[in-house]
Amino acid sequence: MGMRLHGTMRINGRGRLEIGGIEAAELARRFGTPLYVLDEELFRQNCRDYHRHFTEKYGAEVIYAGKTLINLAVCRLVEEEGLGLDVASGGELYTAIKARFPMHRVYFHGNNKSPGEIKMALEAGVGRFMADNLQELLVLNSLAGEMKTRADVIIRLTPGIEAHTHEYVKTGQIDSKFGLAIQTGQAEEGVRAALRLENIRLRGLHCHIGSQIFELGSYVHAVDVMMDFAGKIKRETGWTPEEIDLGGGLGIYYAEGDNPPPVSEYADLVMARLKMKSAEHGMETPRLMVEPGRSVSGPAGCTIYTVGTVKEIPGVRKYVAVDGGMADNPRHALYQARYEAVLANKAGLPPAEVVSVAGKCCESGDMLIRDIALPAAEPGDILVVSCTGAYNYTMSMNYNRLPRPAMVLVRGGRADLIVKREDYEDLVRNDVIPDRLRKSGLAGVASAR
Numbered sequence: 001m002g003m004r005l006h007g008t009m010r011i012n013g014r015g016r017l018e019i020g021g022i023e024a025a026e027l028a029r030r031f032g033t034p035l036y037v038l039d040e041e042l043f044r045q046n047c048r049d050y051h052r053h054f055t056e057k058y059g060a061e062v063i064y065a066g067k068t069l070i071n072l073a074v075c076r077l078v079e080e081e082g083l084g085l086d087v088a089s090g091g092e093l094y095t096a097i098k099a100r101f102p103m104h105r106v107y108f109h110g111n112n113k114s115p116g117e118i119k120m121a122l123e124a125g126v127g128r129f130m131a132d133n134l135q136e137l138l139v140l141n142s143l144a145g146e147m148k149t150r151a152d153v154i155i156r157l158t159p160g161i162e163a164h165t166h167e168y169v170k171t172g173q174i175d176s177k178f179g180l181a182i183q184t185g186q187a188e189e190g191v192r193a194a195l196r197l198e199n200i201r202l203r204g205l206h207c208h209i210g211s212q213i214f215e216l217g218s219y220v221h222a223v224d225v226m227m228d229f230a231g232k233i234k235r236e237t238g239w240t241p242e243e244i245d246l247g248g249g250l251g252i253y254y255a256e257g258d259n260p261p262p263v264s265e266y267a268d269l270v271m272a273r274l275k276m277k278s279a280e281h282g283m284e285t286p287r288l289m290v291e292p293g294r295s296v297s298g299p300a301g302c303t304i305y306t307v308g309t310v311k312e313i314p315g316v317r318k319y320v321a322v323d324g325g326m327a328d329n330p331r332h333a334l335y336q337a338r339y340e341a342v343l344a345n346k347a348g349l350p351p352a353e354v355v356s357v358a359g360k361c362c363e364s365g366d367m368l369i370r371d372i373a374l375p376a377a378e379p380g381d382i383l384v385v386s387c388t389g390a391y392n393y394t395m396s397m398n399y400n401r402l403p404r405p406a407m408v409l410v411r412g413g414r415a416d417l418i419v420k421r422e423d424y425e426d427l428v429r430n431d432v433i434p435d436r437l438r439k440s441g442l443a444g445v446a447s448a449r
């Protein structure tokens, strides 16, 4: 099996891979490698898919999860496509502010928001604080009071649902650092506190049950648990949620065997269930909100690498090393994530051997793909890994002092730089040599001469 082609990817008449109407090898020549590439058409199409099936059909709010991929240009795309933006730190919020993203469409998440971040968000006028715990509610209430304002709040609950996905991306179970658990009574305590606090306007309830989810039944279960909780609160306090936010999590195709359901099915199913459960509890149907991240940005991104060392261990494995790796894509090292890839300059050739794609970091776990069939790889070949749009750039690091790659936005034969490549100077920009070490440094330089 070759790599599945996503969005505007195609193999042209010369047997080369193109993205957005430009050969990957040409992008590599112009911008260097490793290089993140964002397919503008596909990114926009994924936004529109959600907008059409959730917003236009049901008036639901679609909030793009910035943690998957955020920078100034991406904020502009999200804004243009009419989605909201989920930010989970002061840095993500700052990016949204710098991009002039409309603040009333910003949703501020995080399990440990600092008072400084809360103040920043109050000053910016974010649309909603997604309160994660009681402590946060109290700090938010007092800071909002000092600033003579009221904060619109949605409380994040832990519904106690075990979504069928990787341990590290499960978030709905009780033993989670996120949210207030329904089963322990803490969720109810949080709601009652929010209703008492004078500088807080409680708008709704939130949950996020995990990521890379393929079974829509998990969302139906989440609606049931959330609405049964809302029903209980209504009976006890009279309060009903105006908004129910089901978080993100819809899975995507990375490699053979991944079978994500269509967004339309997801929308129809949860909306029908939400209406049913609202009626059951004698409530108006709350406004639905969803926070897709990976399913918007993931398939729209790919990464271009140059092949370096090719090493065969006879009878064991052939390693094809590329000029990036876990520093620009830590997902295989973190979650054993699977990917597909193609040799872009040999995309018309049939596979000749099974190899493993390694990075260049000093870690044996620095692998991108284990066991993939490719044409014979040689130094200088251009390797493209697909579906790297989510949790790659935003999780990238400078391990081994590798400068972070550039990112380009491609569309209709045009490529625009949207993130500059870091250089070595960027790597030492924030390093400081204290005075007491300066002398020894000079001595070292002198003796080196």
Ligand SMILES: Cc1ncc(COP(=O)(O)O)c(C=O)c1O
Binding pocket: 065, 067, 068, 086, 109, 208, 210, 211, 212, 247, 248, 249, 250, 291, 292, 293, 294, 295, 390
């Ligand atoms: C609160 C919240 N919303 C949305 C998302 C986005 O999830 P995904 O990228 O799986 O759609 C996450 C991911 O961790 C999250 O924590």
